[in-house]
Amino acid sequence: MLLPHNPNAFTRYPFDRAAHHRRDAAWLGRALAAPGTKLIPFHKQRPFVIDEGGAVALGWLAAHARTGIARAEATTLFLGLDEGGAAHFAIDVPDAAALSDLGRFDDLRSFGAILPAADLPLLGTAKSIFEWHARHGFCANCGGASIVVEAGWKRECPACKAEHFPRVDPVVIMVPVIGEKCLLGRQRAWPRGMHSALAGFVEPGETIEEAVARETLEEAGLRVREVMLHSTQPWPFPHSLMIGVICEVVDDHETIDAHELESARWFTRDEARALIAGKHPDAFAPPPFAIAHQLLKTWALG
Ligand SMILES: [Zn+2]
Numbered sequence: 001m002l003l004p005h006n007p008n009a010f011t012r013y014p015f016d017r018a019a020h021h022r023r024d025a026a027w028l029g030r031a032l033a034a035p036g037t038k039l040i041p042f043h044k045q046r047p048f049v050i051d052e053g054g055a056v057a058l059g060w061l062a063a064h065a066r067t068g069i070a071r072a073e074a075t076t077l078f079l080g081l082d083e084g085g086a087a088h089f090a091i092d093v094p095d096a097a098a099l100s101d102l103g104r105f106d107d108l109r110s111f112g113a114i115l116p117a118a119d120l121p122l123l124g125t126a127k128s129i130f131e132w133h134a135r136h137g138f139c140a141n142c143g144g145a146s147i148v149v150e151a152g153w154k155r156e157c158p159a160c161k162a163e164h165f166p167r168v169d170p171v172v173i174m175v176p177v178i179g180e181k182c183l184l185g186r187q188r189a190w191p192r193g194m195h196s197a198l199a200g201f202v203e204p205g206e207t208i209e210e211a212v213a214r215e216t217l218e219e220a221g222l223r224v225r226e227v228m229l230h231s232t233q234p235w236p237f238p239h240s241l242m243i244g245v246i247c248e249v250v251d252d253h254e255t256i257d258a259h260e261l262e263s264a265r266w267f268t269r270d271e272a273r274a275l276i277a278g279k280h281p282d283a284f285a286p287p288p289f290a291i292a293h294q295l296l297k298t299w300a301l302g
Contacts, residue, residue: 221255
C-alpha cells in the first residue's frame with residue numbers, strides 16, 4: 001500500500017491483513033495446519049520472546065506447536081499474510097510454563113524499542129486485541145457471555161446476537177507553539193526532568209481540532225489558533241490511536257491545571273534541538289519510540 005511518510009513506532013503494518021479470510025472457517029483451518037504458517041504466543045498481553053545471541057527476537061513458532069501450548073478454544077488472532085503468502089497468527093496462551101524452556105513472555109513497553117521496527121505493529125495489534133478480549137468477556141447489551149468470532153477480530157453474543165468490535169480510543173497529543181517557543185508539560189509521576197507533549201482523549205461529538213483546543217486550554221490555559229496534523233500512531237497501552245498535532249497558540253504565558261500537570265515550561269527552538277539530542281542541561285524528552293518525540297523533532301528542526 002502506498003502511504004505517506006510516518007516516522008512513528010507501531011506503524012507500517014508489514015502484512016496484508018487479508019480480512020476477507022477472517023470469516024472463512026475452512027480457510028482458517030487449512031492455514032492453521034499449513035507447514036509455512038507461524039504463530040506468536042501471548043500470555044497476559046505479553047508477547048513471547050527469545051534471546052538470540054544477546055539480542056531479543058520474537059518467538060515465532062510453527063503452527064503445529066499450537067496443540068502443545070493451548071487448547072483448541074484458545075483465542076487465536078489472524079494477523080495476515082506475509083509477502084510470500086504465509087499466514088501468521090497470534091495465540092493467547094493460558095499457561096506460560098508451557099514455553100518456559102524456550103524463552104519468556106515479556107512486557108512490550110520494556111523491550112519494544114529494541115525490536116525490529118516491522119515487528120511492532122504486529123505486536124501492538126495483537127496486544128490491543130487480546131487486552132480487549134480479556135476485558136470484554138460479557139455482552140454489553142444483555143450481560144451474557146460472548147464468544148470470539150472472525151479469527152479474533154470480533155465478539156458475538158449467542159443470546160442476543162449483538163456484535164462487539166475491538167475498541168480504539170482516539171487521543172490528541174500536541175505541542176503548542178508560538179513564534180520561536182514551544183510548550184511542554186510534565187506530570188508529577190514522571191521521572192525528574194522529563195517534559196512531553198500535552199495529551200487527552202477525544203470526547204464524543206468532538207472534532208480533532210476541538211479536542212486539541214479544549215485540552216490545550218484545560219491543561220495549560222492557552223488558546224489555540226491553528227491545528228496542524230503531524231502524524232498518527234497506534235499506541236497499544238491499551239488501545240489508543242495517538243493523533244499527533246503541532247498547534248499554534250495565541251498566548252505566550254501559561255496557566256497550568258494542577259490536576260493534570262505538575263508544571264509546564266516554554267522551550268526555545270535551540271532548547272528543543274538539545275532535548276531531541278539528549279543534551280539539554282536540566283530536561284529531557286520522551287524517546288523516539290513515542291510520538292511526542294517526533295512532534296518535537298519536527299518543530300525543533302523545522
Ligand atoms: Zn447479548
